[in-house]
Amino acid sequence: MKLKRAYQIFSIITSFGMLLVLLMGAVVTKTDSGDGCGNSWPLCYGELLPTQPKLETIIEVSHRYVSAWLGILVIILAIWAWKRDPHRKEIKILAGSAVFFIVLQGLLGAAAVIWSQSSAVLASHFGFSLVSFASVVLLALLSFEKREDPFVARVSTAFKKNLYWLFAYLYAVVYTGALVRHTGSSMGCGPEFPSCSGTIAEFGSQASIHLLHRIAAIVLFLWIVYSWYHARKHYRNQKALNKGLQFAALFVLLQGVSGAMIVLSNLNLFVALSHGLIISFLFGALSFVTLIVYRK
Numbered sequence: 001m002k003l004k005r006a007y008q009i010f011s012i013i014t015s016f017g018m019l020l021v022l023l024m025g026a027v028v029t030k031t032d033s034g035d036g037c038g039n040s041w042p043l044c045y046g047e048l049l050p051t052q053p054k055l056e057t058i059i060e061v062s063h064r065y066v067s068a069w070l071g072i073l074v075i076i077l078a079i080w081a082w083k084r085d086p087h088r089k090e091i092k093i094l095a096g097s098a099v100f101f102i103v104l105q106g107l108l109g110a111a112a113v114i115w116s117q118s119s120a121v122l123a124s125h126f127g128f129s130l131v132s133f134a135s136v137v138l139l140a141l142l143s144f145e146k147r148e149d150p151f152v153a154r155v156s157t158a159f160k161k162n163l164y165w166l167f168a169y170l171y172a173v174v175y176t177g178a179l180v181r182h183t184g185s186s187m188g189c190g191p192e193f194p195s196c197s198g199t200i201a202e203f204g205s206q207a208s209i210h211l212l213h214r215i216a217a218i219v220l221f222l223w224i225v226y227s228w229y230h231a232r233k234h235y236r237n238q239k240a241l242n243k244g245l246q247f248a249a250l251f252v253l254l255q256g257v258s259g260a261m262i263v264l265s266n267l268n269l270f271v272a273l274s275h276g277l278i279i280s281f282l283f284g285a286l287s288f289v290t291l292i293v294y295r296k
Contacts, residue, residue: 036060
């Protein structure tokens with residue numbers, strides 16, 4: 001029992017740590033601190049701890065070191081989870097996913113420092129971090145599962161496919177949001193909302209990228225609300241499913257509000273960070289929903 005409790009506490013700590021890494025990564029992007037160490041990696045200007053660092057250097061170095069420590073915690077959690085439940089397929093998948101994607105995003109971050117990367121490639125960095133974060137969160141949630149009341153949702157094949165496609169679409173929307181940040185398109189439509197005063201006719205312009213993300217986000221909102229309504233109507237007795245979609249609907253609403261506030265506040269840093277925080281919660285909620293309909 002004590003070992004189980006220790007695992008639960010460790011998985012929760014690692015989950016919050018991953019959330020911190022996501023937020024620190026957003027700070028790096030929002031403050032243009034990605035070049036805070038020049039093209040030096042893993043050292044910073046050839047030093048372990050740079051002397052007389054500028055603010056952007058402090059932000060970049062802090063993100064690197066916290067990410068490195070969390071990488072170690074994720075690896076420990078994955079090994080612990082694998083040994084704790086060696087016969088559960090989903091545990092093996094989640095443990096492997098958590099490690100693979102945190103290593104992948106770390107390597108991508110290093111490549112971005114050493115070699116210049118396109119905005120399209122850099123935008124995938126946040127998505128990989130989210131997958132690792134969601135995998136860690138699900139490992140934590142499954143540790144609280146009771147044998148007599150497992151996290152399983154029995155739904156029709158059609159609705160299951162709907163939820164799978166919804167999750168895949170969410171990842172695409174996350175990518176468009178990251179693309180907005182890395183192309184500097186956050187104000188691509190000007191200071192107005194919901195109107196867009198930019199040049200949307202030119203493909204690849206900041207206005208077109210920003211507007212694409214807005215449209216994709218609206219479709220996501222409608223899709224999640226529909227799925228929540230469908231679950232309440234046809235699967236009211238499936239508590240885990242309804243709770244997961246209820247939280248997803250709440251987070252996607254808050255995500256839309258925070259997105260509008262980014263424009264109206266003229267890129268306020270704290271509003272932008274809340275936008276990244278909420279999408280992490282939304283991704284986690286839909287990851288949970290996808291998992292429980294996948295499980296037998």
